[in-house]
Ligand SMILES: O=C(O)CCC(=O)C(=O)O
């Protein structure tokens with residue numbers, strides 16, 4: 541009743557596309573108090589449209605800061621800080637990056653209603669709306685998400701566990717990510733999301749006899765360890781290059797192969813998904829030193845790039861905008877209290 545009778549007309553006038561067919565909803569209460577939960581990390585909601593109504597009590601601080609829409613290059617730039625007032629509500633798009641600033645005193649309790657539309661989620665518009673834009677400009681510190689942004693510690697101090705918990709950070713997600721950075725070589729069948737934004741060395745070994753897989757894997761490992769040694773992954777620093785190996789033609793492997801334009805095994809390719817470029821290794825010699833010189837040449841900008849799109853594997857991809865080649869499976873920004881759900885992006 542609240543949604544259909546009171547909210548719907550407002551949502552329809554503000555957000556016609558996202559509210560079209562809006563029927564589902566999910567409600568919850570958030571509460572902030574000094575010494576307990578003090579704020580909420582930057583995030584996007586798992587809703588299409590969010591209603592956020594302040595129920596009280598008395599408080600200072602606990603403002604709500606908005607940054608950009610996820611698709612917007614400026615999604616990590618501060619847009620507006622809203623001061624909650626008891627009895628007033630805000631409506632915003634779920635994909636609008638926002639976070640609750642720390643409460644200074646008192647207690648704030650808000651009622652949140654997330655509306656979703658199946659019709660909108662089945663539309664092409666939804667797919668485009670969930671694509672994440674990467675921006676070259678440095679972010680505004682307040683717009684950084686500890687849960688979702690791998691470069692958080694480049695701009696802001698690392699949070700203690702207590703601080704993270706008091707700001708609703710999903711520590712498991714952060715730990716999973718940090719753990720991944722500490723492994724020199726990752727499994728290409730389940731690549732981490734950073735494959736979209738960090739140059740990735742992909743070694744394809746599917747179908748080779750185990751002894752040969754082992755040998756080449758070791759060569760890759762040696763090379764990867766050297767790169768890793770120069771980065772403080774324990775502090776959350778992302779390596780400048782990520783190393784992946786494919787042992788089976790499962791998960792993401794066929795698609796990455798197609799993006800890299802390689803058919804043989806072994807095969808080695810460096811993918812720069814964000815830059816839509818690829819660099820194929822043309823030697824038959826998979827010795828560590830040879831592979832290493834290939835990667836060094838890449839890092840020194842000495843390799844000749846080929847466009848990724850020249851061999852896009854599926855016809856559907858060619859009709860999508862370049863970002864649609866993103867290999868991400870989730871919406872890294874969508875958060876709490878619901879789990880991140882699948883995005884309109886391809887794969888996994
Ligand atoms: O506390 C607020 O005002 C924001 C809450 C919020 O963004 C959320 O629960 O998703």
Ligand SMILES: [Fe+2]
Nearest residue numbers: 583584585638
């Ligand atoms: Fe939210």
